[in-house]
Amino acid sequence: MKVSAALAEELSSLPKPATVMVIGEVDTGKTTLVVLLARWLQSASRKVAIVDADIGQADIGPPGFVSYGLVEDQLTSLRSVTRQASYMVGNTSPYSRGLNLVAGIQACVRSAHRDGADVTLVDTGGLVKGVAGIQLKCAKAETIRPDLIIALSTPGVEPLTGYLKQSGFRIRRFLPIPGARVRSLGERKDARISRWNSYLGSNPQLADVDLSSVTVRRWPGESRYVDTGQVPHGTVAAVQDPRQPGFHIPCIWTVTADEEGEAGSRSSIMIPEPLEDLPAVVWVSGYRLELEGTKVVSA
Ligand SMILES: Nc1ncnc2c1ncn2[C@@H]1O[C@H](COP(=O)(O)OP(=O)(O)OP(=O)(O)O)[C@@H](O)[C@H]1O
Numbered sequence: 001m002k003v004s005a006a007l008a009e010e011l012s013s014l015p016k017p018a019t020v021m022v023i024g025e026v027d028t029g030k031t032t033l034v035v036l037l038a039r040w041l042q043s044a045s046r047k048v049a050i051v052d053a054d055i056g057q058a059d060i061g062p063p064g065f066v067s068y069g070l071v072e073d074q075l076t077s078l079r080s081v082t083r084q085a086s087y088m089v090g091n092t093s094p095y096s097r098g099l100n101l102v103a104g105i106q107a108c109v110r111s112a113h114r115d116g117a118d119v120t121l122v123d124t125g126g127l128v129k130g131v132a133g134i135q136l137k138c139a140k141a142e143t144i145r146p147d148l149i150i151a152l153s154t155p156g157v158e159p160l161t162g163y164l165k166q167s168g169f170r171i172r173r174f175l176p177i178p179g180a181r182v183r184s185l186g187e188r189k190d191a192r193i194s195r196w197n198s199y200l201g202s203n204p205q206l207a208d209v210d211l212s213s214v215t216v217r218r219w220p221g222e223s224r225y226v227d228t229g230q231v232p233h234g235t236v237a238a239v240q241d242p243r244q245p246g247f248h249i250p251c252i253w254t255v256t257a258d259e260e261g262e263a264g265s266r267s268s269i270m271i272p273e274p275l276e277d278l279p280a281v282v283w284v285s286g287y288r289l290e291l292e293g294t295k296v297v298s299a
């Protein structure tokens with residue numbers, strides 16, 4: 001699949017640095033298009049960053065987080081992008097978490113520009129319809145001020161594109177990617193499980209949470225009640241990323257029996273690599289995973 005002449009012209013005339021946001025309904029080929037755009041821009045010697053703002057079907061980081069990465073090698077899929085940093089939203093659905101999602105996208109776009117990206121591509125989730133979709137996508141656009149918005153045009157996205165156009169954004173419509181197919185809820189769930197397991201990697205580490213020295217707090221972006229005094233096993237959590245202030249290391253809260261067999265007395269966070277320093281705060285969300293040992297089996 002190739003970038004069309006019309007799209008190539010749009011990309012060639014982008015300022016430096018530039019931000020491009022891709023919008024469209026679910027399963028219209030947004031992510032496939034982002035990969036195509038990244039490859040075209042790479043071949044035009046542009047340094048490309050990708051912000052993955054699809055918290056439900058995340059590709060760069062685990063679900064429930066906005067993540068970004070810089071494109072280094074010849075890109076084959078969004079999953080092959082090395083994660084640079086993540087920002088916790090704490091759920092796979094954007095409903096009632098829009099403010100937090102927008103804050104995360106802005107943090108990622110800013111950081112990608114600081115990292116020297118010529119073009120930052122923003123992949124988004126498929127919520128574009130109704131008050132919630134229009135509000136969310138307009139807030140994203142107003143916050144990051146993309147130089148170009150590419151809409152995969154279906155009747156459902158038209159009200160939103162109208163709003164964006166009236167707000168003065170440069171918006172170009174293209175047909176949905178031919179061959180893009182509808183994924184079932186089961187496939188979407190399997191994709192989330194697989195993303196969590198590939199994030200954790202082959203050797204996940206358990207870092208003990210010493211409750212006498214660590215503060216456990218509900219993530220402010222979380223809209224649901226969370227009992228911070230008794231955080232359930234499998235809860236999605238986050239600690240500050242020491243290398244990237246304002247970003248988070250995604251982790252999973254685990255509860256195991258201690259030596260005397262007293263259930264619930266040992267709390268840890270599961271992370272891909274050991275932490276250099278113990279965190280002062282662990283943020284917990286209302287998003288819960290099912291675990292078997294250190295493997296995620298439901299997400
Ligand atoms: N040309 C193609 N041939 C075959 N399959 C394709 C093609 N383009 C996309 N697909 C598949 O169609 C599905 C939807 O495409 P994609 O993930 O790019 O859409 P999306 O709009 O990003 O979806 P979502 O809203 O879930 O993020 C994916 O499983 C993708 O692998």
Ligand SMILES: [Mg+2]
Pocket residue numbers: 030031032054057123124
């Ligand atoms: Mg996608």
